[in-house]
Amino acid sequence: MRETYQVQKEDFANAGKVSSHIKTTLKQLGVEPALLRRIAIAVYEAEINMVIHSDGGAITMEIDEGSIRFTFADQGPGIADIEAAMQPGYSTANEAAREFGFGAGMGLPNIQRNSDSFDIQSSPAGTILNLSYEVNP
Amino acid sequence: MSTVISYTLKQCTRCNKCLKQCPTSALTVKDERIVIESKRCINCGACLDACVHQGMQAKGSTLADLENYDYTVALIPTAVFGDCETPAEAATLTAAIGKLGFDEVVELSSYDGALMNALEEVLASDTGSGPLIWGFCPVVHAWIKETYPALLDRVIPFVPVSELAAADVRKRLKAKYENIGIFHLCECVSKLAMAKYPYGGKRQWQVDHALSLTDLFPQISRLQNKCEANLSLCRKGLTQAGMNLFLSEFPQYDCTGADGLVKVQRALETMEFGQLKKSRFVYLSNCLGGCVGGNLLWGNPFDKQVKIRDLCRMTHGQSAQIEASELFEEPVYEKSPPVSMAQRLKEVAEINAQLEQLPGYDCGACGYPTCRSLAEDILKNKSSLDKCRLRRRRSA
Ligand code: SF4
Numbered sequence A: 001m002r003e004t005y006q007v008q009k010e011d012f013a014n015a016g017k018v019s020s021h022i023k024t025t026l027k028q029l030g031v032e033p034a035l036l037r038r039i040a041i042a043v044y045e046a047e048i049n050m051v052i053h054s055d056g057g058a059i060t061m062e063i064d065e066g067s068i069r070f071t072f073a074d075q076g077p078g079i080a081d082i083e084a085a086m087q088p089g090y091s092t093a094n095e096a097a098r099e100f101g102f103g104a105g106m107g108l109p110n111i112q113r114n115s116d117s118f119d120i121q122s123s124p125a126g127t128i129l130n131l132s133y134e135v136n137p
Numbered sequence B: 001m002s003t004v005i006s007y008t009l010k011q012c013t014r015c016n017k018c019l020k021q022c023p024t025s026a027l028t029v030k031d032e033r034i035v036i037e038s039k040r041c042i043n044c045g046a047c048l049d050a051c052v053h054q055g056m057q058a059k060g061s062t063l064a065d066l067e068n069y070d071y072t073v074a075l076i077p078t079a080v081f082g083d084c085e086t087p088a089e090a091a092t093l094t095a096a097i098g099k100l101g102f103d104e105v106v107e108l109s110s111y112d113g114a115l116m117n118a119l120e121e122v123l124a125s126d127t128g129s130g131p132l133i134w135g136f137c138p139v140v141h142a143w144i145k146e147t148y149p150a151l152l153d154r155v156i157p158f159v160p161v162s163e164l165a166a167a168d169v170r171k172r173l174k175a176k177y178e179n180i181g182i183f184h185l186c187e188c189v190s191k192l193a194m195a196k197y198p199y200g201g202k203r204q205w206q207v208d209h210a211l212s213l214t215d216l217f218p219q220i221s222r223l224q225n226k227c228e229a230n231l232s233l234c235r236k237g238l239t240q241a242g243m244n245l246f247l248s249e250f251p252q253y254d255c256t257g258a259d260g261l262v263k264v265q266r267a268l269e270t271m272e273f274g275q276l277k278k279s280r281f282v283y284l285s286n287c288l289g290g291c292v293g294g295n296l297l298w299g300n301p302f303d304k305q306v307k308i309r310d311l312c313r314m315t316h317g318q319s320a321q322i323e324a325s326e327l328f329e330e331p332v333y334e335k336s337p338p339v340s341m342a343q344r345l346k347e348v349a350e351i352n353a354q355l356e357q358l359p360g361y362d363c364g365a366c367g368y369p370t371c372r373s374l375a376e377d378i379l380k381n382k383s384s385l386d387k388c389r390l391r392r393r394r395s396a
């Protein structure tokens, strides 16, 4: 199964909807509760990051017998210092985001903690975050 | 959970109101009658309220069952006192219930009090991630089990208060009577269901019958003027029956409350995303204002929250002394047999392919609550695409 969803820059009103849809799909697939919880947390944080910090992009979910994988690919402006962003509490959230109650941190450490494998690449042209999870076949 | 709701009309007017209200898509219309998928039902009672013809009913036991026992005990939930302005009124209400034919009445506030004290300790020592959930509301418990299983390990595994009391009563009376009948008078549909179909756990369930308080109300109100009685309610236990009151008992834990299915759903979804970060405890109840708003009680939940708060200021009874080990029991949930991811992917792909054929409006005209539920039944060969009225109209 492969599905792609678009996320718009600063579309706070719809922030979290893709994650909800993903969560529903995973439940329909009978993904085991503990795994579902980790995925839900990671995907939600990553989606919100995309809304707050990026110029928009796409989330792709791929599922086969052995794994569940996500790609978060945005169109920039990139994370200048990934190492700093990996520190708990680091935030570049702007005023608009804070008004919506988002932006306590980028949540990258939390995303990493809630994934089996975590890979992030960033340049001014965009950030690509790959997450993957093993499932019992 | 199994359902205690039954459909009683000969013919349905097909307004589809119940279908639309059911949070778990447990209802469908087949051959002009409502069919309830028992396993899916969480006994929230939404369909009872939705049906303008009173077609949906929740049935418990009846007083006729009193005859089968040597000695009978009524358990009275704290929430009924939401209707009382003074302790004296609470006492007459309790006595009136006794006059329905019970040998003894036991009101539950002291047992609720024991749970409230234990909760204090649980909260103080919790180090888990995400807020704790008090699973006293069987609707919430069942909903989490069916739809939000990832949150189950955050539900505090308290033994239901009616069971605590029933066990205590049995211990006290077992030397004197052989055949003791314990009747739980229920403030809501889900408690009826819990007594009838207890969930999880290894314990020997102690309550024999569940009675609906609405059914008994006319008799109780006739008896109420003719009673004189004494009663000492436990303040701490009473606070459990109203949401606002409950939350005010634990100011140091940043507790959050959500009442009614819409808010409960929002809270559960938020927790599932790990986003409820500021609260260490959540109070979730199906009924408005907590159990005082129970769907088998009379009166409105707003005034009752105020009344029970006032009542609390006038009561000084003690909470029951119960061993900590008896307050908790980890429920054991039956597991469905594992299905491989490959198999699931195949099934979901098939359902999605069927869904492509349907308009996706979830209009309910086919008798199914959602297009998805129709698609599922088509794949099980229990229905067909021509059930869809919009498709029929388009092809006509
Ligand atoms: S009681 Fe609630 S869950 Fe059960 S059928 Fe009615 S609306 Fe659905």
Ligand code: SF4
Pocket (backbone or CB within 6 Å): B136, B137, B138, B139, B140, B187, B188, B189, B190, B191, B284, B285, B286, B287, B290, B291, B292, B293, B294, B295
């Ligand atoms: S909140 Fe309502 S449904 Fe839930 S236990 Fe209380 S009275 Fe019953």
